[in-house]
Amino acid sequence: MADYLYLIPLLPLIGFLINGLLIGRLPKPVISLVGCGSIGLSLVLSLFAFFELRSLPEASRLIEQVLFTWVPAGSFHVNIAYLLDPLSAVMILVVTGVGFLIHVYSVGYMAHDPGYGRYFAYLNLFTFSMLTLVLADNYLLMFVGWEGVGLCSYLLIGFWFEKQSASDAGKKAFIVNRIGDFGFLLGMFIIFWQVGSLDFTVVMASAPTAFVAGGGLITAACLLMFVGATGKSAQIPLYVWLPDAMEGPTPVSALIHAATMVTAGVYMIARSSALFIMAPDALMVVAIVGAATALFAATIGLVQNDIKRVLAYSTVSQLGYMFLACGVAAFSAGIFHLMTHAFFKALLFLGAGSVIHAMSNEQDIRKMGGLKKHLPITYWTFLLACLAIAGIPGFSGFFSKDEILWKALSSNHGHLLLYVVGLVTALLTAFYMFRLLYLTFHGNERMDEHTKHHLHESPKMMTVPLMVLAVLSVIGGYVGMPHVLGATNYFEHWLAPIMASETGHGGEAATDLHMSGAGNTTLELGLMFLAVALIVCAILYARHLYLNKPEIATRLRERFSGLHTVLYNKYFVDEIYGAVIVRPLIYGSVFLWKVVDVVMIDGLANGFARVGQDMAELFKYAQSGRVRGYATVFVAGVVVLVGYLVMR
Amino acid sequence: MTVPISAYLTLAAVLFGIGTIGVLMSRNIIILFMCIELMLNSANLALIAFSRALNMMDGHVMVFLVLTVAAAEAAVGLAMIITIFRNRETINIDRYSMMKW
Numbered sequence: 001m002a003d004y005l006y007l008i009p010l011l012p013l014i015g016f017l018i019n020g021l022l023i024g025r026l027p028k029p030v031i032s033l034v035g036c037g038s039i040g041l042s043l044v045l046s047l048f049a050f051f052e053l054r055s056l057p058e059a060s061r062l063i064e065q066v067l068f069t070w071v072p073a074g075s076f077h078v079n080i081a082y083l084l085d086p087l088s089a090v091m092i093l094v095v096t097g098v099g100f101l102i103h104v105y106s107v108g109y110m111a112h113d114p115g116y117g118r119y120f121a122y123l124n125l126f127t128f129s130m131l132t133l134v135l136a137d138n139y140l141l142m143f144v145g146w147e148g149v150g151l152c153s154y155l156l157i158g159f160w161f162e163k164q165s166a167s168d169a170g171k172k173a174f175i176v177n178r179i180g181d182f183g184f185l186l187g188m189f190i191i192f193w194q195v196g197s198l199d200f201t202v203v204m205a206s207a208p209t210a211f212v213a214g215g216g217l218i219t220a221a222c223l224l225m226f227v228g229a230t231g232k233s234a235q236i237p238l239y240v241w242l243p244d245a246m247e248g249p250t251p252v253s254a255l256i257h258a259a260t261m262v263t264a265g266v267y268m269i270a271r272s273s274a275l276f277i278m279a280p281d282a283l284m285v286v287a288i289v290g291a292a293t294a295l296f297a298a299t300i301g302l303v304q305n306d307i308k309r310v311l312a313y314s315t316v317s318q319l320g321y322m323f324l325a326c327g328v329a330a331f332s333a334g335i336f337h338l339m340t341h342a343f344f345k346a347l348l349f350l351g352a353g354s355v356i357h358a359m360s361n362e363q364d365i366r367k368m369g370g371l372k373k374h375l376p377i378t379y380w381t382f383l384l385a386c387l388a389i390a391g392i393p394g395f396s397g398f399f400s401k402d403e404i405l406w407k408a409l410s411s412n413h414g415h416l417l418l419y420v421v422g423l424v425t426a427l428l429t430a431f432y433m434f435r436l437l438y439l440t441f442h443g444n445e446r447m448d449e450h451t452k453h454h455l456h457e458s459p460k461m462m463t464v465p466l467m468v469l470a471v472l473s474v475i476g477g478y479v480g481m482p483h484v485l486g487a488t489n490y491f492e493h494w495l496a497p498i499m500a501s502e503t504g505h506g507g508e509a510a511t512d513l514h515m516s517g518a519g520n521t522t523l524e525l526g527l528m529f530l531a532v533a534l535i536v537c538a539i540l541y542a543r544h545l546y547l548n549k550p551e552i553a554t555r556l557r558e559r560f561s562g563l564h565t566v567l568y569n570k571y572f573v574d575e576i577y578g579a580v581i582v583r584p585l586i587y588g589s590v591f592l593w594k595v596v597d598v599v600m601i602d603g604l605a606n607g608f609a610r611v612g613q614d615m616a617e618l619f620k621y622a623q624s625g626r627v628r629g630y631a632t633v634f635v636a637g638v639v640v641l642v643g644y645l646v647m648r
Numbered sequence: 649m650t651v652p653i654s655a656y657l658t659l660a661a662v663l664f665g666i667g668t669i670g671v672l673m674s675r676n677i678i679i680l681f682m683c684i685e686l687m688l689n690s691a692n693l694a695l696i697a698f699s700r701a702l703n704m705m706d707g708h709v710m711v712f713l714v715l716t717v718a719a720a721e722a723a724v725g726l727a728m729i730i731t732i733f734r735n736r737e738t739i740n741i742d743r744y745s746m747m748k749w
Contacts, residue, residue, distance in 0.1 A: 625745035632672050 002052050005065045005082045008045050008092060009131035011038040012124045020121035028116055035120035036103045039127050043096040050089045058497060061086055062201075064137055071140070075196060083137030083200060086494050090335060091134035091267055094342045097472075098259045099127050101465040105350050106251040108461030109357060119159065119249070126152035130260050134267060139188050139198040142268070146184070146232065149261045150177045156256060157248040169244035176241040180231015184268075187224030190217060191275075204274040204500075213278040222275055222282035226289075229265030233319045235293045240574060242316055246308040250353030253308060258315050258349050259342040266322040266338050270331040274500040277329060283413050287327025291408075291421040294320030296571070298428035302435070303557075303567045306363045307352045310436050314389070315345055317425060321404055324422060328414045330407035332495040336480045337400035339491075343476045344388040344397055347469035348433075351382035354458040354466065355440060360451050365436060370445035374455040377463045379441045381470040386437050388473040390430035391535050396477030398532075401426060403482060403489075405531060406524055423531060430535040434542035442547050484524045656697035663690035677732075677739045681725055688718045 015038030019031055026034075053061050063084040071078040084092075103123060110119050129148025136142035151174075158170025188198065194217060195203050195210045211218040229235070234242035245257045256262070269276060269286065276283055294317045301313035318341050325334035356363055358375055372379045388395035391402065405426070409419040445452060457463065480491030545553045557564050566572070624630075663686055670683030692711045699707025733739055 627741050627744060628672060628675075635668055635672065 002049055002063045002065065002084060004045050005049060005063065005084055005135070006067055008042050008049065008096070009082075009128050009135060011042045011045075012127040012131065014038060015124035016121050016128060019117055019124060023117045023121065026117060028111075031117050031120050032107045035124055036100065036107065038124060039096060039100050039103050042092075042127070042131070043100045046089075046092045046096045049084055050093055053084055053086070053089050061497060064201075066137075076192070078138055078140045078198060080141060081137040082135040084135065085498050087267075087270060087335065087498050088134050090339060090495070092131060094339055095127065095130050095134060095260050098342050098346050098469070099130075099255055101468055102251050102255040102259070102346060102350065105254075105353070105462050105465040106249075108459045109251050109353055110249060113249075115159065119156075122152055122155050122159070123252075123255070126156065126256060126261070130264075133264055137200055139191065139200070139203070142271075143181075143184065143188065146228075146264060146268075147181065149256070149264065150174065150181070150232070153177075153245070153256050153261055156252040157245045159248055159252065163247070166247040169241075169247040173241040173245050176238050177231045180228045180238055182228075183224045183226070183231070184228025187221045187228065190221040190224065194221075200271060204272075207274050207278060211275075211278060214280055218275060219279040219281045222272070222279040223285060225268065225272060225275075226265075226282060226286055229268055229323070230289065231265075232268075233262050233265030233323070234316050235265070235289050235320060235323060236296060239293060239297065239316050240577060243309055243312040243570070246306070246312050250308065250349060250356060253312070254346045254349030254353065257312065258345040262315060262319055263322070263338045263342065266319065266326060266334050269323070269326045270335050270499065273326075273329075273331045273498075276326070277500040280413065283327050283329060285327075286323055287408075287413065287415075287418055290320045290323025290325075290327050291418050291425075292320070293317070294324060294425040295421050295428070296320075298425045298432065300567055300570050301432045302428060303564055305366050307355060307365050307368075307436065307440060308349070308363055310365075310432060311345070311348055311352060314348075314429065314433065317429060318345065318389070321401065321422065321425070324408055324418060325404040328407050328411040328418065330404065330411055331499045332492045333400065333403040333407050335495060336491050337404055340388070340396035340400040340473070340476050343469055344385040344395075344473040347381060347385040347466060347473050348389065350462070350466055350469065351378050351385065354378040354462055357458055357462070358455050359447065360454055362447065362451060365439040367447050367451075368440045369443045369447075370441070371455070372441040375441075375457050377457060377466060381463075381466040382441065383437065384470045385473050386433045388477075389433055390539060391426055391531065393532055394474075396473050396475070399477035399480050399482065402528055402531065403480065406482070406527065409527070410520065410524070423534070426531060427534050427538045430538040431542045434539045435546050438543060438546040443550070482524070482528075484521055484528075653697055653701045657694060660690045660694040660697065663687075663693065675740050675742055677729055677741045677744075680741060681722075681729065685718060685722065688714055 015034050018034050019026070049063075053063060064081060065084075066079050066081040068080055069077070070080045103120075106119065106123065110116055113119060126149060129145045129152055131145070133142055133145025133149060136145055154170045154174040157173050158167045161167045161170070191203055192198055195206055197203060197206075207218075211221075227238075231238045242257055242262065246253055248257070276286070297313045297316035297320060301310050301317060304310045304313060318337070322334040322337050322341070325331070325337060354375060355368070355371060355378060358371070358378075359368065362368070384395070388397040391398045405419060405422045408414045408422050409416065447455075479494075480489050481487035483489060545556075569575075667683045667685075667687035667690060670686065671680055674680045674683060692714055695707040695710050695714075697707075699705065699711075729739065732744065736743065
């Protein structure tokens, strides 16, 4: 049964080995074929695995494949084993599906790059790591994937390493992630200490007995793991690396920094839902951090002028949404948004890549405008993605966002404040996405003549993935329609067996029954309409500001110049981190170097040497080099000894 | 007429003293070398004298041992002196000060 499970991550690894070992020796078509083919096969196998899993009865939807024992150290026993359950099935479909499209897109996008082979090798290695992460059946193997994607992220952000800013951004991403990983490791230690195993199935099953619900230990474990999640998934306070990560090639931003890797934190929390549900305090922290990040990043996104940076802050904001969902114990809503977000955000990034491609690597939206007629396919797909992320009914983002908002209010862990923050974020999201759309594709053409002359729609290799993703962005939401519209939420139902809820293992049905009373139905529908109305207003306002009356936008900017400066400079967070953490660290290091190392440690070592030298200076006169002198001393010694023996 | 043992021992002591003073005072490495031989032989004399006085053969054995060592030492020592002389063109021991600091 599903013996081919291990092939899903293995194929990209083989692709990596072929492309990586034969770097610079393969012609481009072969590289493309290996790069895309390996993940394409993975996608096919993932689909097989998914349908095989679906054909099983609901209660036994769990396929485990143990390859071999990795760490047999007494009671600490870890296998290399893959676990396919509804959650990882969704994840491998997202990773291989979106990943495959982005690989294909890259063939067009990177066609003229000298590092073509290296690029595909990294991309395949990334896919392997990501699949290991989501298919792992224990925390340790998951951590291997977790570190692997971090490494690939570093390699791909710094792909154009001859650029100082790119290599700096790569280092920043890696170092910031290390801080989070530290938390993840500590959380893992606590789990092993209490449960004695790191296997997901064992941990989740024995968590209720191994931990005291709501106790300090489980809260600490969950919070520490959440620290790991904030690093990987770019939440406050460790989100700073993601906007800088836009230095990498655009398809990389789409794959790693929008669709897959950054969602690993959400996946990890959803995977550990049985633990988190026992730690309400940790859940509250997750919800608050998620909501705060969502709002915070959205406000920064309002004023950025780099097309990719807007999308980067949007990603941070949407990830905040997913954490908000997890924080109110609506794990399946979080995963649902993860999936829809993967579709439309990958599409947005690829669309942005197409624009950048056409604009001869210009990323400043102030120098764009009117691209609609030059890049029709890019425009229409970008528009669909914008509608999806804004949450217009009928598009995928609507369903997932609406579910999160409703859960933020109605869940036992929810709160009115969380709902309001979520709603405001939704408005801001709609506003800045359409600001981006209007500035880029509508209005006057603000680029210079040379660039204008070169404007062209991207090749088929790039537009076809855009169109496929556009279709997914539209229809992706229909698998999780809300109950209140009289539909069945297949997605939630699919995930129910493994998502912990208040009522224990076995589904959120109870909470839903509780919530779908007549009054609540009206309330939910009302809120849905309210949100949609507000979002439409936000879009129209963006249209008004940036399309019809650009001078108002300028006036507003001048009027609130202080606020604008703060937002434009991202709340000066990088500067604050620099002053509070990096500078003291540098000073501390200089102190350790100049004082502790040079003066104290070197001083001690050199001091001993100096003492030896001075003593030698004193005694060197004994070594006269005259043989007769030595003989005299020798005879004197003998006389003294004999004299002593005789006189005794 | 029997010579008393004290006479042998006095002669041995005198020879040993001459040898020692020769080693300490001489600058010529050959003379120094011969003085060392003198010291060895004075020791031999003392051993023989005691052996005779005490009617024991141990002393003789020791003397043969010392003679062998002295012969070996003379062979090696002279060879070394010749080599050093070839190198440094001197037999003045005070000029052999390579090991000085």
